[in-house]
Amino acid sequence: MPVFFFRVRHGEDPCVSNDGAEFVDHNAAWKEMTGVCGDMIADVSRKLSENAEWQMELLDESKKPVFRIRLVAETLQDPDQDER
Numbered sequence: 001m002p003v004f005f006f007r008v009r010h011g012e013d014p015c016v017s018n019d020g021a022e023f024v025d026h027n028a029a030w031k032e033m034t035g036v037c038g039d040m041i042a043d044v045s046r047k048l049s050e051n052a053e054w055q056m057e058l059l060d061e062s063k064k065p066v067f068r069i070r071l072v073a074e075t076l077q078d079p080d081q082d083e084r
Contacts, residue, residue, distance in 0.1 A: 004029050004066065005059040006036070010044075011052065016059070030067055033058045037069050048073045 003020035023029040037056050044054050050073055058067040 007057040010054045
């Protein structure tokens with residue numbers, strides 16, 4: 001069975017799991033990744049600052065990304081414009 005690794009990145013500090021997880025195929029790996037991400041996202045979004053990004057990747061055995069889920073917080077207008 002293929003072995004996959006999770007990598008979580010918040011800012012410039014990636015954290016890669018050294019413990020690989022075996023999944024039957026890419027579909028099973030995607031299902032697990034979305035479940036794990038869903039469990040984490042509420043806590044992550046409460047702590048996310050403006051103009052920041054959080055991402056989770058699933059890496060293959062050679063540590064190349066296979067899947068990526070990103071949460072991006074963007075400020076879309078200048079806060080000073082609200083005062084006018």
